[in-house]
Structure formats: C-alpha cells, structure tokens
Amino acid sequence: MALIIEDGTGKPDADSYSTAAELVSYAARYGVTIPAGEPAQEALLRRAALAMDGMNWKGCRAKGDQALAWPRRGVNIDGENKPSDYIPARIQYGQMALAGEIHTDDIDPIETRKGAVIRERVEGAVDTQYATITNTSRRLLPAAPDRPSRTQFADYLQKRGLFAIRA
Known part of the structure; x- marks a missing residue:
C-alpha cells in the first residue's frame, strides 16, 4: 500500500512526510542503512511518523482531524510565526533520520x-572494559537523544x- 504524504493540508489519512524514494536518497547521501525493499522502507517511514506523533511539538495541530502532528498553527521560530500549512524541511529530514x-x-x-567505558588500561596491550547495559525486558533501548533526528x-x-527538574 502506497504512502499517503502530508502536504500541509492536514490530511486525515496521511501516514508520512516523506516518500520511500526520498528516504533512499537521504540514506545514500548520509550513509544511513535502510531496508532494500520499498514496502519495508514505507513501513519504516510509517513507524517514524508514529514515533513523531508522541513528541511534544510547539503550537497545536492545524486541523482536529489530521492524522499526523504536522502541520501546526501557533509555531514561532526565531521570532517568525510560521503559516498553519507549513511543514518544515527539518521535519521531513528528521523523519528520515x-x-x-x-x-x-x-x-x-x-x-x-556495549555500555560506557568504565575502565581502560594501557600497559603494552590495551585493555578496555565496558559497562553492562541492564535491560531486563530484552527489548531494544530507545534512540539516544543525541541522534540526528x-x-x-x-x-x-x-x-x-x-533541562533540570527540581525534586
């Protein structure tokens, strides 16, 4: 099933900001590994769009029945109010990342x-020890906050x- 691309109109059935072809081009330019088949690429873009819906964005949805988080109204970036049909290129690039x-x-x-380096010893041969990643659920850890997206x-x-939260 082909992706329905959000174009700024607030489509109620949109499931991506980017096409599979754009994802392939992005992956080639930035050395990102993605699946080879178009259906798998589209599924990956859908998963990324769903993850983006859970993020706390500026402003509010432009339409109540739109499927995705963008477009938004009430978004002010660098002192400039963005139009309510605007989808920033960085949202598209972020989805692909x-x-x-x-x-x-x-x-x-x-x-x-591997976890963080907790010991590194240099005497002739290098001896590096990594912290154990504790994950009792056996599920993958979420994407780190320093990732490109x-x-x-x-x-x-x-x-x-x-930011700090005072307890």
Missing part, C-alpha cells in the same frame, strides 16, 4: 551493544536540549 535510527535499532541486537527536531519541540 528517525527511520534510519529505528532500522538500526531493529538490526542491532541488544547482546552486541533529535537535532533536526530541536527548534520545533516544546523543550530543547537539557
């Missing part, structure tokens, strides 16, 4: 991941960067 991150998480089993989305999220 997130799709690549999701695919990497899919193909990288938890058993092969978060960089693309930074200006459009309610909160960007690090």
Whole structure:
C-alpha cells in the first residue's frame, strides 16, 4: 500500500512526510542503512511518523482531524510565526533520520551493544572494559537523544536540549 504524504493540508489519512524514494536518497547521501525493499522502507517511514506523533511539538495541530502532528498553527521560530500549512524541511529530514535510527535499532541486537567505558588500561596491550547495559525486558533501548533526528527536531519541540527538574 502506497504512502499517503502530508502536504500541509492536514490530511486525515496521511501516514508520512516523506516518500520511500526520498528516504533512499537521504540514506545514500548520509550513509544511513535502510531496508532494500520499498514496502519495508514505507513501513519504516510509517513507524517514524508514529514515533513523531508522541513528541511534544510547539503550537497545536492545524486541523482536529489530521492524522499526523504536522502541520501546526501557533509555531514561532526565531521570532517568525510560521503559516498553519507549513511543514518544515527539518521535519521531513528528521523523519528520515528517525527511520534510519529505528532500522538500526531493529538490526542491532541488544547482546552486541556495549555500555560506557568504565575502565581502560594501557600497559603494552590495551585493555578496555565496558559497562553492562541492564535491560531486563530484552527489548531494544530507545534512540539516544543525541541522534540526528533529535537535532533536526530541536527548534520545533516544546523543550530543547537539557533541562533540570527540581525534586
């Protein structure tokens, strides 16, 4: 089933901001690993769009019945109010980056991941020890906040960067 691309009109059945062809082009330019087949690429874009819906974006949806989080109204970036039919290119690039991150998480089993370096000893041969990643659910860990998609989305999220919560 072909993707229904959001074009800024607030489609009630849209399921992506980018096409599979755009994802292939993005992956080639940035060295991102993605599945070979178009159906798998489209599924990956749908998963990325669903993950994006859970993010806390600036403004509010332009239409109550639109399927995706964008377009939005009430978005002010660098002192400029964006129109309610505007979908920033960084939202599209961010979706493609997130799709690549999701695919990497899919193909990288938890058993092969390494934690932070907790000891490194140099005397002749290098001896490096990694922290154990504790994950009792056996599910993959979520994408790290320093991944490219978060960089693309930074200006459009309610909160960007690090912030402290006082307990």
